[in-house]
Amino acid sequence: MKKKLTITVDAALLPKAKRYARSQGVSLSSLVEDGLRRLAFDESPSFSARWRGGFCPAERDGPRYEALAKKHL
Numbered sequence: 001m002k003k004k005l006t007i008t009v010d011a012a013l014l015p016k017a018k019r020y021a022r023s024q025g026v027s028l029s030s031l032v033e034d035g036l037r038r039l040a041f042d043e044s045p046s047f048s049a050r051w052r053g054g055f056c057p058a059e060r061d062g063p064r065y066e067a068l069a070k071k072h073l
Helices: 013-024 028-040 047-051 063-072
Strands: none
Touching: 013 028
């Protein structure tokens, strides 16, 4: 069952979005619905989840660490 939705978009974006939808052979409503569906059902891991645990902590001994710690702490 479809429901009506009112959205607000930038005035400069609307004609471009309508043109794009027309070039794809779909309505603007279908284009927005498809975009929302993709966002809602995207099961791929987030950026932070993909990189979590991928970096080793910096070593805390050495002249470079000392210089950075002195500058930023």
